[in-house]
Amino acid sequence: MSAARRILIIGYGNPGRGDDGLGPALAAMVEREGIDGVIVHEDYQLTVESAQDVAQSEMVIFADASMDEAGRFSIVPILPVPSPQFDSHSLSPGTVLYLALTLFGAKPEAYLVSIRGYEFDRFGESLSKKAEANLAAAAKRVFALLSESVSSL
Amino acid sequence: MSKTKVIEIEPLTRVEGHGKVSIHLDDNNQVHDARLHIVEFRGFERFIRGRPYWEAPMIVQRLCGICPVSHNLAAAKAMDQIVGAPRLTPTAEKIRRLTHYGQIMQSHVLHFFHLCAPDLLFGFDADASMRNVFALINLKPDLAMQAVRMRKFGQEVIRATSGKKIHGACAIPGGVNKNLSIPERDALLKDMDQMKKWAQGALVIARDYTLENLSMIERFATFSSSYLALVREDGALDLYHGALRAMDGGGNLIFDQADYRNYGDFIMEEVKPWSYMKFPFIKMRGRIDGWYRVGPLARLNCSGYIDTPEAAKALVEFKSLTGGRPNHMTLAYHWARMVEVIHCVEKIGELLNDPDLQGEDLAVKGDRAEEGIGVIEAPRGTLIHHYRVDENDLITYCNLIVSTTNNNEAINRAITSVAKSHLSGAPRITDGMLNHIEVAVRAYDPCLSCATHALGQMPLIVEVFDTSGVLIESRTREK
Numbered sequence: 001m002s003a004a005r006r007i008l009i010i011g012y013g014n015p016g017r018g019d020d021g022l023g024p025a026l027a028a029m030v031e032r033e034g035i036d037g038v039i040v041h042e043d044y045q046l047t048v049e050s051a052q053d054v055a056q057s058e059m060v061i062f063a064d065a066s067m068d069e070a071g072r073f074s075i076v077p078i079l080p081v082p083s084p085q086f087d088s089h090s091l092s093p094g095t096v097l098y099l100a101l102t103l104f105g106a107k108p109e110a111y112l113v114s115i116r117g118y119e120f121d122r123f124g125e126s127l128s129k130k131a132e133a134n135l136a137a138a139a140k141r142v143f144a145l146l147s148e149s150v151s152s153l
Numbered sequence: 154m155s156k157t158k159v160i161e162i163e164p165l166t167r168v169e170g171h172g173k174v175s176i177h178l179d180d181n182n183q184v185h186d187a188r189l190h191i192v193e194f195r196g197f198e199r200f201i202r203g204r205p206y207w208e209a210p211m212i213v214q215r216l217c218g219i220c221p222v223s224h225n226l227a228a229a230k231a232m233d234q235i236v237g238a239p240r241l242t243p244t245a246e247k248i249r250r251l252t253h254y255g256q257i258m259q260s261h262v263l264h265f266f267h268l269c270a271p272d273l274l275f276g277f278d279a280d281a282s283m284r285n286v287f288a289l290i291n292l293k294p295d296l297a298m299q300a301v302r303m304r305k306f307g308q309e310v311i312r313a314t315s316g317k318k319i320h321g322a323c324a325i326p327g328g329v330n331k332n333l334s335i336p337e338r339d340a341l342l343k344d345m346d347q348m349k350k351w352a353q354g355a356l357v358i359a360r361d362y363t364l365e366n367l368s369m370i371e372r373f374a375t376f377s378s379s380y381l382a383l384v385r386e387d388g389a390l391d392l393y394h395g396a397l398r399a400m401d402g403g404g405n406l407i408f409d410q411a412d413y414r415n416y417g418d419f420i421m422e423e424v425k426p427w428s429y430m431k432f433p434f435i436k437m438r439g440r441i442d443g444w445y446r447v448g449p450l451a452r453l454n455c456s457g458y459i460d461t462p463e464a465a466k467a468l469v470e471f472k473s474l475t476g477g478r479p480n481h482m483t484l485a486y487h488w489a490r491m492v493e494v495i496h497c498v499e500k501i502g503e504l505l506n507d508p509d510l511q512g513e514d515l516a517v518k519g520d521r522a523e524e525g526i527g528v529i530e531a532p533r534g535t536l537i538h539h540y541r542v543d544e545n546d547l548i549t550y551c552n553l554i555v556s557t558t559n560n561n562e563a564i565n566r567a568i569t570s571v572a573k574s575h576l577s578g579a580p581r582i583t584d585g586m587l588n589h590i591e592v593a594v595r596a597y598d599p600c601l602s603c604a605t606h607a608l609g610q611m612p613l614i615v616e617v618f619d620t621s622g623v624l625i626e627s628r629t630r631e632k
Contacts, residue, residue, distance in 0.1 A: 015319060016215025024319050042319045044221065048267055049259075049305040082287045102290050103298050123200035123215075 007038045007149060008057035008108075009142075013065050014044050018124055019117025019131040022065040026113065029139050030146070037150050046091040054096055055104035059111075059149055061142065062093040065131075066114035073115045073138035075145065080107065111145070113138055174590055176572050183577045187568040189430075189561070189594065198551040206235050206542045211322045213538070216553075219600050222256035222311055222323065223531035223556075226393070227538040229324030230527025234414070235542050237519025238327035244512030245328035250393050251504045252314040252323040253529065257392060258352075258497040259307025260532035261449075261490045264598045265355060266300030269487060272592050273362050278585035296358075299351045306344055310501060313337040328516025338505055345502045349463075352491075352498045356467055359491040363474075363484065372574070374483035374567035374593045377402030378444065379435060380451035381420075381559065383530050386410065388457030390468075390496065392530040398455045399435055399445060404478050407435060413528040416537055422554065430561050433554055444562035447534025448597060449489035454479040461503070464496035483567050486596045531556045533598050557599040567593040 011027025013020040024042040031040040041053060046062070054060050062078075080101045081094030093112050100106045115138045119128045127135065177186040197216055201209060210229040214221035226249055233239065241249070271284045274292065282288070290297040313333055315323040323329055363370055379402060383395035397411040397419060411419050422431040423440055434443030445451070453472070459465045471492055474480065480489075504510060527538045533556035541550035557564075571593040575586050 014215055016212065028320075042317060044219075044319065047304070047308075048263060048301050049308055052301060052305050082285075098287070099290075099301070102287075103294065103301060123197060 006058045007061070007146065008041065008053060008059070009038060009061045009063065010041045010043065010046065010050060010053075011063040012043045012045055015125055016123060018119040018122045018126070019128055020065050020120050021125070021127060022115040022117050022131055022135055023063040023113075025127060025135055026063040026115065026139055026142065029135075030142065033143070035146055035150060038146060046093065046096050048091065048096075048099060050091070050096045051099035051103060054108060054110075055100040055106035057108050059109045060097075061111045061113060061145070062096075063113040063115070063138075063142075064093075065117040065120070067120070068114060068116065071116065072134040073113065073141070075111055075113050075138070075141055078110050078112045113142060174568055174594070176568075176576060176590070178576075182579060184569070184572040187565065187572045187590075189564050189568060189599075198553060201551050202548055204548050205546050206232055206540065206548055207326055207546075209540060209548060210324050210326065214319075214322065220256065220260060220531055220533070221318075222252055222315070223529060223536055224538070225315075225322050226253055226324050227527040227529045227531070227536045228540075229326060230394075230529065231525035231538045231540050232326035233527070234525035235522050235540070236326045237521055238517045239519070240517075241328055242512065242514040242517060243509040244332055245515055245517075246393075247504055247507060247509050248314050248329045248332060248515075249324050251333070251501060251510065252311050253393050254497040254500045254504070255307045255310025255314070257532045258494055258501070259304045259311075260598075261494045261497075262300055262303040262307065262355070264532075264595075265359065265487060265490055265494075266296060268598075269592075269595055270296070272588070272595070273487070277589050277592050280584075284588065299354070303348060303351055303355075306341070306348055310341060313341060325516060327518050330515070332512055332515065333505075333510040335511065338510065341501070342505050345498075345505065348498050349495075349502065352495045353463065356488075356491040356495055359488040360467075360470070363482075363488045366484075370482050370484045374570045374596070375481050376483075376566055376570060377479075377481050378446050378563060378566075379407060379438070380454045380479060381435070381445045381447050381535055382452040382455040383413070383528060383535065384409075384456055385460075390452055390456035390459045390464075390493075392452075392493070392497075394529070397528070397535075400455055400479065401438075402479060402481065404454075407438065413537070414526045416526060416528065416539075416554075420537075420554070430558050431554070432561050433559055434562075445559070446563040447556055447559040448486065448532075449493050449534075450480060450482075450486045451534065452530060453489045453492060459492075459496055461496050461499035463499060464492055467492040467495055483593060483596045486598070490598070533557055533600055534559050555600070557597070560597050560599065564594055564597050564599060567596070 009027055009030050011023035011025070013023040015021030015024050027040050027042045030038060078093055078097065080098035082098045093110065097110055116134050117131045175188050176184055179185055201212060204212065209232060210225050213224040213228040216224050233241065267286045270289055271286060275283045275288060286297065315321040379399055381397065381399045383391055384398045385391040385395045397413050397416065398409045399407040401407055408419055419436055420433050421436045422433045424431055434440055435445055436443065453468060459468045471488060524541050529536055536556050537554040539552040540548055543549050568590055571589050575589045579586060
């Protein structure tokens, strides 16, 4: 496995639906930095084939919008978990990890970045002001995490 | 006056997006009606007004994260007319076809193996803990793996022709953004033999399931209907381009070779107060009898033949089941879907060996027009995009009839049929019964997606109301 395949960031959500685009927005910020060893994917949602990409990585960061009112963002380690229900529209990061484990025998270190959004019901390519601020705060922490992880590889 | 109670299933599981089913029972617990309620993106048609026309093929991808390619292509076909490009360059048309076949293949594979296979393998009445993809992985890990890899292949076809998932786009007004490089082609070609083999295996599974369970399938949401699909000039299946053909339940043509730019002469849309989704119908047959089905079953019923060898053989076998007459079995959608997977894989193989894909002539323009209508056969059925543009290049009108909307009445009838068979008179509603309803809906592979999601959403809620609106029973199944 080459070093360039080691860290994968998957930002998912629909940028056409306001703050639902927070995940892809974070992915775009990381991509612009062009960090060696970091692969960036963006998608509308997590799907089964994401498991194959995850299985080829040593560390994975999932980034998504959140409606959780607890904070502006969170970064938590996550493990493979089979969801009781499964559909292609709302595959969870834990389910993707579970598929990577059961189908490909891979269990990368994984984190979920949840960024608080506020406006999900409008069509539009822009983020709300509050979501933009949350994105900036989350990105700072993600870059720190990436910096530690890249230097340790 | 008899009392009616209403059972609501919300959201449906293992369908794309989410909707709600309400089942109306009378005093004796007999089903007399069932309805599918969907939150659809009607706001989009207003949102896009005032935007430059060339943005449309890109923006419409945001409509649905499930099939962005379909919306990109349908919008681009409409915009081809706006920019005066009735005929694309060979490279542009073939690149568009390639991405379209990749999209349909990966969509069908995911639906069959990961959304429907648990029902087919374990039975509709099986415990919910068994009726999911994880049980499939445990029982048949090779199949689950094949599905992921076939899906991945289809996505790689899309990536090669479109660039990035979200910020890329294959089609633009009058052509395409890029051709296919030799390295991109070769990367795909190396997997072709494997894809063909797996597609054949999937077809065998779907066919054998249908034949081995025929007596059940003939009774499960089977009803006569009309069918609508694009077909080629010679009547062959064509998923990307053609003219409209509609046939009635007896196989008689209602219209044929209808120019889709005149779709308004053939199809009308009705609005009903209890659903956000429109109810289209064939104009000459009227509101009551004019409803129809679209999608894989409709396409095979409407098509005279298929122009790739393995799919052609599969179509002959499919049609022989009903003696060449239209197949009305809702669950035959699965078999039809796998016939189309074979066709798509064969088409991808043909195209990858075509040097036109490396051509440099990507887009054309001609005389500017003010109106454009694009139609394609999306994975779930006929998809119509209609736009008008003013002299400042801004969109002034947009009308979309998406595939699931075309199947709206048919899905409602399927639900009603199954509810009458399995829920009427039952002392209580079981998970297995509810799943029968969902199996009927899932067969159409409806996309109820609003393309929006956020963490922590979408539990399954079942609510029972009496006629006065009082909640008498509520059950929640967390996703």
